[in-house]
Amino acid sequence: MGLFQKSVEKKYVKELDANLIDVKYKAFQSYFGNSEIQDNIRNAKEEQFQEGFLRELFVSVLGYTLNPQPNFNLTTELKNIANSKKADGAILKESDAIGVIELKSTNTTDLDSIESQAFGYKNHHPKCVYVITSNFEKLRFYIQNAVDHIDFDLFNLTREQFSLMWICLAKDNLMNGLPLKIKESSVLQEENITKKLYSDYAAFREDVFRNLVSKNPQTDKLLLFNKTQKLLDRFLFIFFAEDRLLLPPNSISEIVKQWTALKEELDEYVPLYDRFKKYFGYMNTGYKGKKYEIYAYNGGLFAPDEVLDNIVVDDDILYKHTQKLSQYDFETDVDVNILGHIFEHSLSEIESVQAEIKGEKVDNQKTLPERQIGKRKKDGIFYTPEYITKYIVEHTIGKLCKEKRTELGIVDEVYGKGRKSQKKDTVKILDDKLNSYRNWLLNLSILDPACGSGAFLNQALDFLITEHHKIDNLRTQLLGGDIVFSDISTDILEKNIFGVDLNEESTEIAKLSLWLRTAQKGRKLNKLNNNIKCGNSLIDDPKVAHEKAFDWHKEFPNLFEEKNKKAWHITTATHNSRYSQRMFDNHVKWGKPVWLTEREEVIVTEVIFEIVEKDNLNILAYNICGDHIHILLVCEEEEVPSIVGKMKAMSSRACNIEMGRTIPGTTSDVTTRGHAPLSSKSGEIPVAPLSSESGKIPVAPLSSESGEIPVAPLSSESGKIPV
Structure with a gap:
């Protein structure tokens, strides 16, 4: 439902005084719609604008009186009854707080992160009904609990959206309990x-x-x-x-x-x-x-x-x-x-x-x-209320996501600084972190083994869509421009959402509920037969469960197949290098070796890192040595040729473009194509699994030999390949 049922909400909006809304919206837009003021707000620290925000929105537009004016009903820094902690602001009725306000700067892009703090303040004021959180650019409004809320984009608020905000926050409406009445x-x-x-x-x-x-x-x-x-x-x-x-x-x-x-x-x-x-x-x-x-x-x-x-x-x-x-x-x-x-x-x-x-x-x-x-x-058919499914999702998937963001070093405040205040290399690193996080999200597998009508799966879908939109928001803050939300729901349904139920009608209804939630004009519905299946998720023995016996590995092979992954020591060399196996095998006359410049080594390293991040590869170590490269790659054997071929093709092309040997936008069979799989037949150095057994290719030490630039192993902590 959201905070309000749509037909009820429309009824109250229709009853508003249109002339009053026009006047108030004009006053609101003159301040919060002013691009110069918006830039100043974005550059302001939390403490600098807290009182100004309350004055410009709640006093000038919504009709409140700020302390210390006589008969005030709005105050800053309201202290909790039981401890010394303070809310940034509060709406008062007969000296009792009926609404608490928690404010952050625009650097805090995720208002979810301050939800518990705000409700912590609410819980210390017995008559408090409303919770308001804001980062000066976005405002969020809750009634009684955190199950549902309404978001308002203050810098891009339409008249229609302002009308709803007026219903929720105008002084007379809040004092008379109108928002609570509409919710009820x-x-x-x-x-x-x-x-x-x-x-x-x-x-x-x-x-x-x-x-x-x-x-x-x-x-x-x-x-x-x-x-x-x-x-x-x-x-x-x-x-x-x-x-x-x-x-x-x-x-x-x-x-x-x-x-x-x-x-x-x-x-x-x-x-x-x-x-x-x-x-x-x-x-x-x-x-x-x-x-x-x-x-x-x-x-x-x-x-x-x-x-x-x-x-x-x-x-x-x-x-x-x-x-x-x-x-x-x-x-x-x-x-x-x-x-x-x-x-x-x-x-x-x-x-x-x-x-x-x-x-x-x-x-x-x-x-x-x-x-x-x-x-x-x-x-075993039980139905979970929406607030329970939301709680489960936030404390399982939400916890995983929070841990991953921490691991990658994704901090809202850093992205809030934007492109102008950060070095070019730093901006790229920050953007790469967002790409890594999105790829990680798309590789999550969320399974409900008793999915019923799909309540949990729908909640998980909503959560993941929101998480991807947060990435879009952070990227917009970092790079600038208008925010464009990714159309990601079909990818999530295909890659992330899986369910099983004993009842065939349950699975059909679960599919329908997911279709209804994601349907868009002119876009095909996802085929969900491979994601939502009927069977007894607890029993795989046909003698016991008969036709409902469920073999997880058979039904979801992509999720449960055992990967035959090994660690491979890859050594690839430049043309005419002394390390070229082709020279030894075919007795080719020595030519002038191609040595990479320091700039080319950086380019090759950056390209390989980009491939590692986008394709979610597992690289244990990496070393570039002037005329050859060592890579310790963990993957299945059949994946090796395509991975190495891609690294060679893309890195050589990037170097050729940088050095003016290839024109961007064109292709060249010499510089970007024709890379055969690694084998002695093709003239490349053969690849073998890492092993200390005799007869295997020994692993060259990653050292600082003369002419080599040592490179540290890839690490999720650093988020980059340090050269």
């Missing part, structure tokens, strides 16, 4: 919508299933029930997509309208389900007509299905229920969180229906909810 109304509204929508959704499923059983007696009941669920998933996605403008508006209603016209006006009857099947086909393959265009979202949800393509469904069933669901606004009234609740409620009912179809004994002395709870306990 939002919770109630979400509960009502969830109950009503689930009732309509469940009735749709029940009527379709009964109709399918009567119309398709030759088909297995359990299979028909599974296909009923898939059919509803298709309709839900379309309802969601048409209201989010991923599809032409009112697509379902238009299909029904056209079907009615064909039947009543043109006397050309076709079953309504045939019209829907045609649209499902468009969702799979795409369609471009004169009036509208449908993108081929596919993802597997709309792929051809032998059963769904051949069943019969009564017109009145589809007409009645699609018309009813069309009345919901899936943009404002129904968000992905409400659908998540519906999916979770749905699973228990699905289990009960499936049990009855299978002829399993049902205790009729118990109510349906009691039977469902019993079934859920038996099968």
